[in-house]
Amino acid sequence: MLSLLWLAPTLGVFVTSFRSREAVRTSGWWTVFSPAGAAGVPEYATYCAGCHGDDGKALPAADLSGPDLVARFPRSNRLLAALREEVNGGPHLIDPPLPADANGALAVLAPILEYMGELSGGGGRAAQRALSLRNYVDALVGYRGTQNYLTDCEQRVPSALAKFDCNLSDLLLPEGMGRAVLNTLAVALPSSLLPIFLAALAAYAFAWMEFPGRMWIFAVLVGLQIVPLQMALVPIARLYSDLGMQSTFVGIWLFHTGFGLPYAIYLMRNFLGSLPREIFESVHLDGANHWTAFWRLALPLSIPAISSLGIFQFLWIWNDFLVAKIFLARSPVITVQIANLIDPRGGNWHILTGAAFLSFLVPMAVFFGLQRFFVRGLLAGSVKG
C-alpha cells in the first residue's frame, strides 16, 4: 500500500507526458483511466437541452456545438460568470435553475462543459483520454510554441519554420532535449572514466610500491572526501573565467574528476591491496615491470570495483544539476535544460513531463538492470554525502 503512495507522483508525470496541452490544463491525469462514454449527459439534459436541443444546435444564436463558443469557456467558473450576465435583457434563463451556491453550480457546469466539448468535437472525455507521443517530440526538439511541433510543421506555421527545419536534424537543436542528452553523455562518460583511471594509477602505487610518505599522502587524499563541493565552486569558476574556459566540456570533466578522486582512490586502493601478493610477484619474476603489471594484471582484475564505482559516478553526474549549471551553462545538460523549460505560470506541464521522463530513462535502466552494483556503490558512497 505504501508503494502505491510512493508510485503515485511518478505515475502522474508519466501519464501527463502523453497528453495534450489542453487536456493537461483542464483535467487531472487520472481521468485518463476513466471509463469511456459521455460525461455530462444527464446534467446537460436537465439544464440545457430544453432550449438548446440535444445536439446544441436548436438556438442558432447560441450554438453549443460550435468550437468557438466552447473555447470561450475554458473553465466552469467563466461559464458561470457568463450565465449570470445579461443575455438579451436578462440573466440567462435556466429551468430548472442552477444550484444557488457557487460550488454547487460549478459542479453542475463542469460536466456540461465537458459535454459541450464533445459536441463541438474538440474536448470532452475523448480528448481527456487521448494519448500521444507528441509531447516527447516537442521536448526533443525544444519546441516552445502553442500547438506542437508536428502540427506546426504540417501546417507550415511561419513562426515555427523560422526556428525549425522540420526534418530529422531538428533533433539536435540546442534548445531541445535531444541535444541535452548528447551533452549529458558527453559530460558523464569522460567524467566517470577519467577519475577511475587516475585513481587506479595512484591506488596501484599506494598498494604495491614503496615510497616515502606513502601512508600520509594517502590519508590526506582520502580525507579530502570531506570537502563539500560548494567550497570549490567560486574559486574554480573564477579560475576558468580568467583562463577563458568557462562553459567548456574540459572544464567540467576536470571538476568532476577532482571531486570524484578521493573516494575513487580509497576504493581502488582497498581493492588492489586485497589482491594476493603472489600474482604480482610472479609477474615480476617473469620480467615484467610495474607498468605491465598494472596495465595487464591489476586493471583487468579490478573490473568489479571499477564497475561499481563507474556506475555510481556515472549516475551521480547524469543527475547532477548544480555543477552543470555553473560550469556548462551554454551547453545545457538534461537537468539544466529541464530547469530552463519550467514555466513559472505552469503552462507547459505537457512538455515538462515529457522532458522529465526522457531524463529518467537512463537512470531507471541502470537502476533496474544493475541494481546490485548501484546499491553497493550507493551504500559505500553515501558516507561522503
Next chain:
Amino acid sequence: MSVSGVMKQGRVTPWLYVLPCLLVIGLFILYPVVNTIALSLRDRSGSEPASVQCTSDRACWGILENYRYALTAPEMTTALRNNALWLVLMVPATVGTGLAAAVLADRVRYETLVKSIIFMPMAISFIGAGLIWRFVYDLQAGSGRQIGLLNAALDGVGLDPVPWLSTPGLTNLALMVVGLWLWAGFCMTILSAALKALPAEVLEAARVDGATQWQLFRRVMVPMILPTITVVTTTLVIIVLKIFDIVFVMTNGNFATEVIANRMFNLIVTHVGRSTAIAVLLLLLTVPVMIFNVRRFREQEEMR
C-alpha cells in the same frame, strides 16, 4: 603493507603514478579551499578586503564582515532556521519511515518489488523529483478542475484546494515531504540489510519469552541496529545541510523556504565575499558530522 624486494622500482616511478591525482586534487580541492577562505575575507568583487564594506552607522566585524552577514542577516537567519527545521523534522521522519518500511517489507510477499518501488526515487535526478512533486502540489486558481493530485483529492472530498507551494510555513513542510519521498528508500535499504543480519536466535528467544511484535521491535531489534541507525541518520544530516536542488526547482527559496546552499548559489555572481563566507560556514557545519560518520562507518565495516 610492505613491498617485497622482488618488485623493484626506481625512486621516480611511484611519483609518476601518483602525480596526476596529486595535481588534479591539488588544483580542484586544495587550492579552492584556501582560495574560498581567502575570498570570504574580501568584498563583493573579491578585490578589496571585506572591511571596506563597513559603514560607520552599523555594527561591523571588520575583515570578518561577510561572516557577520552569514550569521546575522535576516535572509541568512531564515535560511539557517530552515535548515534546522529540515534537520529536526525531515531527518527523523525519513529514518522512521525507512525503518518502518524495512520492517514491513520484510513480511510481505512481494518484498523485492516493494523495495524497488520505494527505493526508485533515488535513481532520478533531484530536479526531476522536484518537478514530479510540483505537479502533485499544483493549484489551479479559480475553482475549476484541479490538475494536481493533492488538491484534486481535497476537491473530491469537498474541501478547499490549498496553495501548497506558496504559503510560508506550509511550503517548507511540502518540500520536506519531497525529501522524505526521495531518501526514505535509502534509509530503508540500509536498515533492511542491518535487520536481516540480526541473529535469528536472539529474536526467537525473545518471542519464546512472550514478547509481542511491538516489544520485539522496540526492545530487541532497534537497540541491536542502533549503530546502523546512527550512520544513516548522520548521512542524512549531511545531505540535509547541503540540500539545494529540491528547493531550487520547486520554489527557488521563495515563501520562506530558502536554505543555506540556495543563498550561496544566489550570491555567487553578485557577492563573492558573502557567497564564499557561506561556503565556509557550510564546511564548518558539515565537517564534524562527516568525520563522525566516517569513523562510525569504518567501525561498522570492521564489525561485519
